[in-house]
Amino acid sequence: MDRVALEGLATEPSVEEFCLALRNGLILCNVLNRVNPGAVPKVVENPVITVESTDGAAQSAIQYFENMRNFLLAVGEMKLLTFEASDLEKGGSSIKVVDCILCLKGYHEWKLAGGIGVWRYGGLVKVTSSSKGSPSSLLDGTSAELYDASTLPHNQQLLEILDLVTEVSLEESNAANVLSLLFDQFGLRLLQAFLTQYRVAEDIPLNEMVVSGLGILSGLSDGLMLIDWVLEQAVKEFCMLLVSQRNQLGLLLKRTLKDCSKTMSKPELVEIVVRFLKENSCRLSSFSKFCFCGGTANANREERLAHQQKELEKLKFSFCEMKVKVECSQTKWEEELKMLEHHMQCLQVNTSSYHKLLEENRLLHNQVQDLKGNIRVYCRVRPFLSNQCDEKSTIDHIGEDGSIMIVNPQKPGKDARKIFSFNKVFGANATQIEVFADTQPLIRSVMDGYNVCIFAYGQTGSGKTYTMSGPDVTTVETWGVNYRALNDLFCISRSRADVVSYDVSIQMIEIYNEQGNRAVGATALNERSSRSHSVLTVHVQGRELATDSILRGCLHLVDLAGSERVDKSEATGERLREAQHINRSLSALGDVISALAQKSSHIPYRNSKLTQVLQDALGGQAKTLMFVHINPEVNAFGETISTLKFAERVASVELGAARANKEAGEVRELKEEISKLKSALESKESETERRGYCQITLEEQNSKFRSCSSGKQRRPRCSPALFNKELDAQSPSIAEESYRSSIMLRSASPPPRRSLSTDRAAIIKSKPKIVNIDDRPISRLQFPDKSSINRSSATKSSALTNRSSSVCWNPQEISNLRTAFSEHEEKQFKSALNVRQGGIRKNMAESRIKSKHQQPFGFDSGGREEPHKKSNFYETENECSLIESPAHGSPRAKQLKHHMTRISQNVEPRVLVQAVEPLSSGKHENKLRNGAVHNGKKERSDTTEPGLRRSRSLPRGKFILS
Numbered sequence: 001m002d003r004v005a006l007e008g009l010a011t012e013p014s015v016e017e018f019c020l021a022l023r024n025g026l027i028l029c030n031v032l033n034r035v036n037p038g039a040v041p042k043v044v045e046n047p048v049i050t051v052e053s054t055d056g057a058a059q060s061a062i063q064y065f066e067n068m069r070n071f072l073l074a075v076g077e078m079k080l081l082t083f084e085a086s087d088l089e090k091g092g093s094s095i096k097v098v099d100c101i102l103c104l105k106g107y108h109e110w111k112l113a114g115g116i117g118v119w120r121y122g123g124l125v126k127v128t129s130s131s132k133g134s135p136s137s138l139l140d141g142t143s144a145e146l147y148d149a150s151t152l153p154h155n156q157q158l159l160e161i162l163d164l165v166t167e168v169s170l171e172e173s174n175a176a177n178v179l180s181l182l183f184d185q186f187g188l189r190l191l192q193a194f195l196t197q198y199r200v201a202e203d204i205p206l207n208e209m210v211v212s213g214l215g216i217l218s219g220l221s222d223g224l225m226l227i228d229w230v231l232e233q234a235v236k237e238f239c240m241l242l243v244s245q246r247n248q249l250g251l252l253l254k255r256t257l258k259d260c261s262k263t264m265s266k267p268e269l270v271e272i273v274v275r276f277l278k279e280n281s282c283r284l285s286s287f288s289k290f291c292f293c294g295g296t297a298n299a300n301r302e303e304r305l306a307h308q309q310k311e312l313e314k315l316k317f318s319f320c321e322m323k324v325k326v327e328c329s330q331t332k333w334e335e336e337l338k339m340l341e342h343h344m345q346c347l348q349v350n351t352s353s354y355h356k357l358l359e360e361n362r363l364l365h366n367q368v369q370d371l372k373g374n375i376r377v378y379c380r381v382r383p384f385l386s387n388q389c390d391e392k393s394t395i396d397h398i399g400e401d402g403s404i405m406i407v408n409p410q411k412p413g414k415d416a417r418k419i420f421s422f423n424k425v426f427g428a429n430a431t432q433i434e435v436f437a438d439t440q441p442l443i444r445s446v447m448d449g450y451n452v453c454i455f456a457y458g459q460t461g462s463g464k465t466y467t468m469s470g471p472d473v474t475t476v477e478t479w480g481v482n483y484r485a486l487n488d489l490f491c492i493s494r495s496r497a498d499v500v501s502y503d504v505s506i507q508m509i510e511i512y513n514e515q516g517n518r519a520v521g522a523t524a525l526n527e528r529s530s531r532s533h534s535v536l537t538v539h540v541q542g543r544e545l546a547t548d549s550i551l552r553g554c555l556h557l558v559d560l561a562g563s564e565r566v567d568k569s570e571a572t573g574e575r576l577r578e579a580q581h582i583n584r585s586l587s588a589l590g591d592v593i594s595a596l597a598q599k600s601s602h603i604p605y606r607n608s609k610l611t612q613v614l615q616d617a618l619g620g621q622a623k624t625l626m627f628v629h630i631n632p633e634v635n636a637f638g639e640t641i642s643t644l645k646f647a648e649r650v651a652s653v654e655l656g657a658a659r660a661n662k663e664a665g666e667v668r669e670l671k672e673e674i675s676k677l678k679s680a681l682e683s684k685e686s687e688t689e690r691r692g693y694c695q696i697t698l699e700e701q702n703s704k705f706r707s708c709s710s711g712k713q714r715r716p717r718c719s720p721a722l723f724n725k726e727l728d729a730q731s732p733s734i735a736e737e738s739y740r741s742s743i744m745l746r747s748a749s750p751p752p753r754r755s756l757s758t759d760r761a762a763i764i765k766s767k768p769k770i771v772n773i774d775d776r777p778i779s780r781l782q783f784p785d786k787s788s789i790n791r792s793s794a795t796k797s798s799a800l801t802n803r804s805s806s807v808c809w810n811p812q813e814i815s816n817l818r819t820a821f822s823e824h825e826e827k828q829f830k831s832a833l834n835v836r837q838g839g840i841r842k843n844m845a846e847s848r849i850k851s852k853h854q855q856p857f858g859f860d861s862g863g864r865e866e867p868h869k870k871s872n873f874y875e876t877e878n879e880c881s882l883i884e885s886p887a888h889g890s891p892r893a894k895q896l897k898h899h900m901t902r903i904s905q906n907v908e909p910r911v912l913v914q915a916v917e918p919l920s921s922g923k924h925e926n927k928l929r930n931g932a933v934h935n936g937k938k939e940r941s942d943t944t945e946p947g948l949r950r951s952r953s954l955p956r957g958k959f960i961l962s
Ligand SMILES: Nc1ncnc2c1ncn2[C@@H]1O[C@H](COP(=O)(O)OP(=O)(O)OP(=O)(O)O)[C@@H](O)[C@H]1O
Pocket: 381, 382, 383, 385, 428, 458, 459, 460, 461, 462, 463, 464, 465, 466, 467, 471, 526, 528, 529, 530, 560, 561, 562, 563, 629
């Protein structure tokens, strides 16, 4: 055996020493260090097991096993075969020990051979060793010599020692295991206990760590350092504990050895240690408790636990209470929420129904106003212009209900505020779109055959042109009412193309100084001030494709000139004259509105061109809307008030319900049928005349003329049916007289004079009568005086009367006269038909035919006619008689009768007016020159106009203003 292996031993060790060195690992460590230098860094030279002093005993025991432990560790690290310390003891696996040594030897040889390649242990070397000193390879060589030199009892003793060493090391390893278990199991708890029990937290040198620069390390490092420190302290404490245990154990062993006064066997030693451990088990358990529960303070743990339990119970209880409360609250909240939801729904329903009601209310209000025919008035407030930002406004409040409160900031006080009400008030921020939205329905009704007039009123610069035309026609957003209206009309026309075919024509009139020229001048109030009234008229004629009915609508869009006072406009010269004209026409407009508001019998339309143009829109069946514009500036306060007052007056005007101008295709058919029937009757009449039944004296005629020319006789206000009955009751002679009277009346009866504002339609109707009568071949009638063209019918009447007083007409003359009248009437009828485009217009010829046709009911069979007492009701009655004619008693004729009866009831007052229409005056002739006056509107008013006031309407359509 290499000498190195015996280092630390005496030069010639005894067997005992050798065995001890073998058992305590000294030899093995030396061998290993020889094979692998430094594998066991520190080899304990002289490990002893004897325990002499209290402090040194345990130390020596540990040192005794240290070499073996180091050897085994080093061999394990070298991945060589290893064994357990217990294998060296008695009963251990000596094969493992031998294998380990052989493996070490093989490794040594491989290294000696140069360590080429990877060293592998070839396998277990079959060692035929026995526990009782079988030679191993390790012991060959020099060591063999050593063994050879030794005696058998030495070997035996060596083996026994080895066994003992093994047992001790086993105990030692068990102890180590227990220690590691202790530490593993209780390490952290120990740490916890240490921290809580010994309250070392205050002593933790945190500040020092920070100061020393360690504190700047990451939080993790800080934590680890802290734990290290705490563990260090805990280990110190634990070591102290162990040392005290060791000391106690050492003392115990010492005492035992003293008592025994002999060497102690291993089982005895183990028994002593076990007893010691048992005695200390209580302390150990309390220690473990301590470790588990964090120190002796846990003595109160039970109490604390109980306390905590109680607290927990309390908490549980209060939690339950809270839970119940929360649940209650939740239920309450849910209920309240439901209630709120319900309330909200109710509110929503109420709000929506309120809004609906408001809307309905508004609609109803509008409907009532429509029925009344009120002129609608919308007020629009102009915003301050860009250079007037700081100015005070006279507009105090604008209500949703169409009210506006005006205040004079310069004169504060009770009377400074004034409230006005209109259909709607648009504030300064209202857009063109909003303004038009409320106007749109009116414009749309033009397409349904209504006449509509929209006019803008207000002082200069108040925004009339802005509303009607807009500031910039190139931008759709700023389009005014005019552009939007036209756009709308064309859109509707396109959208209805499948149903109605529309013709739209546009006409523009500018009334300047009561003339037709346009002028734009400048005043101090507004440089761009328009000094003329601008009237844009749109005529719409639609034909319903399904029924062939005709709709005629007309839209006047009027931008009036500024309404400022002359003195305020600071105008002189030409401007002054303009302003005067404007004011005159506007005050004429005011007069018309006043008269209309008071339902006056005379409406002074003719006082200005403006009122003439707007006559049909102001007094007819039109829908009229006025935009009244106001300027919010304080210095315009006076103008604003007067403007609003005027607008309120306008709003109070009732025009009567508007009516659509619709002429049904059926009516046209009926007219055609009438004309056919008329010609049939005509032929019958001439046949009757040929038979010469008519025997009327001039005196009779004259008496009729006289009675008619007095103008007092009026057509009785009764229905045609009733009148027929009356006729039936009368004698044939009366009927005949009535007929004769009717003939003469058409030329002779002088109607009473009417006011200037009489119905143009009536005038137009009267005019052909005159012309026809005057065109009559006078020579045939042989009247004493010729009637001049413009002579009044009163003159003719008197002529006829004069003649009647002196001359008796023979039957032939009368027959000629009738024939002549028939021709005239026929002409007149045709002319009327042509001119009026098929309107239900009764004329003299028609009346005559009808009067003839009445014979079967009111006349005798011989055809003798009773002249009618009045002329005017023929128009309706004759139609009825005509229908009832046996020759034309078809269902169609009955239907016609029914229809015409209805119409005649409406027509009645109108016919009466026509009867008293004054004849030719210069004005009437002027009217007749206006060929365009014969439009559908006028015809409609002739046939269906219910009221006398309406009959005064000027015909709508084109005007040629001088
Ligand atoms: N609603 C509005 N919003 C913005 N600017 C407006 C409005 N109304 C009018 N204006 C501006 O006020 C000025 C005068 O308006 P506008 O010419 O329309 O008045 P007017 O009453 O037609 O005057 P005139 O009587 O001289 O014709 C214009 O510069 C116009 O752009």
